[in-house]
Amino acid sequence: MNHPLTALFLVMLCTLAGAADEPRPYSRDVAKWIEVTPPPNPSDDYSNFMYRANWSTDEWVVSQVDGKVRAVLKADRDNESQTARPDFPMSASVGGGDARYEPTLVLRTDDGWLAAYNRGEFGSVLWWYSLDGKTKYQISKSRVNQFIRHKNRFFAVEGLAHMGYSEGSLIELVKRSGKWTVTQFVELPNSGEAISVLPDDRFCVVTSDMLLAVSLEKHMEILLPNARWGGLYPNSVTTDGEGRNIYIGMRQFVVRYELADKEHRTHLLVPAHSFLNKKTY
Template sequence: MIFKRIILVLILLPSLTLISCGQTPFSIPGEFIKTSPPKVGSDEWYVLNGSQNEFGVSIVNGKLDIKKVNEVNKSVLKIPSGTLIGVNRGEWGGQLTFKPSDTTKKNIDIKEGNIKFIFKLENKIYFIEGLAHMSYSGGALFELHTTGEKFTFTQLVKFEDAPEAFTIYKDKLLIATHKNFYIVKDFKKELVFKEAFWSSLYPNSIAAFDDKNVFMGIRSGIIKLDLTDKSLIFYKYKE
């Protein structure tokens, strides 16, 4: 079941810092308890879905950092001639827009869609869009082409459900969708986790130390993923 929700772009709030893990890079603090992943739709899963706590993960000074997070509905990327702005309003739509540095010029609407992320990789610009609403879930990765202030785009990878979190890891992208997890290399996707328990628990961030230690923040806790043997461990936050 996909719940009605505005899916927004994550922002970490320093004032809500929960933990900086201390002794080893992968230490899991005591506030999180190793728990069997619940079945989607079970009573245990509904408790997680109803949690008011969402956690983001990142790597700070070489160690895993976990924060409670809030969200905004905008992603931005500055380029020499101005700023690319992606807006995601969930079921109410969104837009990719270019705002010129020259304030005498008008903004340029590039593409309608729920823009989740805008990023540069090897001097090229990419964006990811996605939407999970009612029975629909989907999205795609695009390359953005710029010539002066003219913009076109090419779809490179299509996803069968909505992308929600991503990171650049070595020469590939790690992308968590509404209920799956992909590795994208050379713009070819590999499905690593399918129909996972985090459906409607809204992945928001990914921190990758190596192939065996990939962490993901979700509503109600964090997940440790091992991409080599395709296993996972769920650490539930003690409410």
């Protein structure tokens, strides 16, 4: 027979566990966030700091809204369904086998939809669908991580970073003879993870280990040569309204990088210290 105090203790534990899983309020205005100073690198403290960040369950997605930089948890962004998608089925086989998957990314074109299915080391594929979904064809097996439309042209960053291996490209999607095709616009030093446009019309490209600027004339400038954020999986990038700072969304942090900073320093931002993962697994 259970003791009444034991039962009460179990109820309290369950209540506390449930409370820990409740949504935490945060400001979406990154200007209101705080900066976290990591331990000196290299050091064991720094390695542990980055290890805990890698195990964080928070993943931030950044964007610019009315000249202000906003960040939202990926789970919240997915629930709000901000990206328009067609209402017809788009599941496809990726990497062989009978399993079918929904696209990780879609982009509307004048004649239909581009749909990227990216399962990392398990395979990837890029399809085109007509507006009504009745016509489709495979374009390539590119590992697309993000689309972007610029100057009425269609681009994407693609690549794979896995187990110390990293390669990727900035690609352009061009319609030739009535069909969409992929051409390599610029080969990147490593996997292309996120892309936006700088005020000077160059692409701002986040790779697994670097921050780059690429012009439409294919000139590449390395803004940050050794970012050390590969284990935090950058997913989005934007600038502030003045174009002075670049903001990168990733696991646990939003990184701010000042374009005029000759020392190439990065600043790690969180809504509050409570958003720092303190667990190790």
